[in-house]
Amino acid sequence: MILEIKDLSFQFRKQPIFTAANLAITQPGIYAFVAPNGSGKTTLFNILTGSLRADAGQITLLGQPLNQASVYTHVAYMQDISVLYPYLTAREHLQLIAQLHKVPAERVTAVADALQVTEFLDKKVRKYSLGMRQRLLVAMTFLVDAPLILLDEPLNGLDPVSLKTVRQAIIAAGEQGKTVIVSSHNLDEVDRITKDIIVIQNQQLNLTKSTDAESAEQLYTALFE
Numbered sequence: 511m512i513l514e515i516k517d518l519s520f521q522f523r524k525q526p527i528f529t530a531a532n533l534a535i536t537q538p539g540i541y542a543f544v545a546p547n548g549s550g551k552t553t554l555f556n557i558l559t560g561s562l563r564a565d566a567g568q569i570t571l572l573g574q575p576l577n578q579a580s581v582y583t584h585v586a587y588m589q590d591i592s593v594l595y596p597y598l599t600a601r602e603h604l605q606l607i608a609q610l611h612k613v614p615a616e617r618v619t620a621v622a623d624a625l626q627v628t629e630f631l632d633k634k635v636r637k638y639s640l641g642m643r644q645r646l647l648v649a650m651t652f653l654v655d656a657p658l659i660l661l662d663e664p665l666n667g668l669d670p671v672s673l674k675t676v677r678q679a680i681i682a683a684g685e686q687g688k689t690v691i692v693s694s695h696n697l698d699e700v701d702r703i704t705k706d707i708i709v710i711q712n713q714q715l716n717l718t719k720s721t722d723a724e725s726a727e728q729l730y731t732a733l734f735e
């Protein structure tokens with residue numbers, strides 16, 4: 511068992527987001543996390559990484575109850591671009607993560623190359639386009655060699671070339687035996703990376719599959735329209 515969520519409840523200002531929700535991820539791989547705006551995707555990531563505390567429920571990660579120490583060693587979380595420092599370069603961001611998580615220098619180079627961050631490594635973040643910021647964030651996340659990777663809308667604002675770069679990095683992580691949960695509203699990209707889809711519906715978490723005959727878009731339409 512990789513991730514098990516049992517009877518998770520969470521309210522925000524008396525608005526229920528999750529009500530006794532359950533989810534079991536038993537196999538590594540790539541899972542798309544798809545649901546309408548405001549339904550709780552970022553909230554779940556924040557609960558899984560300890561930034562928000564659930565009102566009720568149990569979460570186990572690799573068979574152990576989730577706590578600060580297990581999040582640190584087992585989870586890499588890509589948040590939004592607001593976590594970047596405008597006056598630091600990509601190299602400095604990557605070095606910060608590398609020092610914190612004791613990542614060898616070769617891995618820093620390999621990840622920077624894979625996400626095509628190398629070309630702007632020594633430029634300050636304040637000069638970056640949205641796509642450059644997104645690629646740096648994805649690189650920072652993949653630098654942490656964690657078994658569970660949470661990516662909150664990594665495909666946002668990417669041009670087709672950057673989309674391909676990020677998609678290939680996600681697929682490679684899946685092939686390396688990681689579990690990657692990717693929230694996205696880009697259903698064409700979801701179809702390119704996985705058939706396993708987690709949805710939020712009626713404050714519940716459901717793990718479902720798109721099929722060869724049914725695209726993520728069709729699945730979404732059937733569930734939410």
Ligand SMILES: Nc1ncnc2c1ncn2[C@@H]1O[C@H](COP(=O)(O)OP(=O)(O)OP(=O)(O)O)[C@@H](O)[C@H]1O
Pocket residue numbers: 522525527545546547548549550551552553554562
């Ligand atoms: N600080 C907060 N902590 C928890 N919930 C919040 C907070 N601020 C707003 N919310 C509410 O929680 C609900 C879930 O929001 P969340 O950002 O998790 O949704 P989301 O599915 O990630 O949305 P999006 O697709 O727009 O990114 C929303 O109704 C939102 O208004």
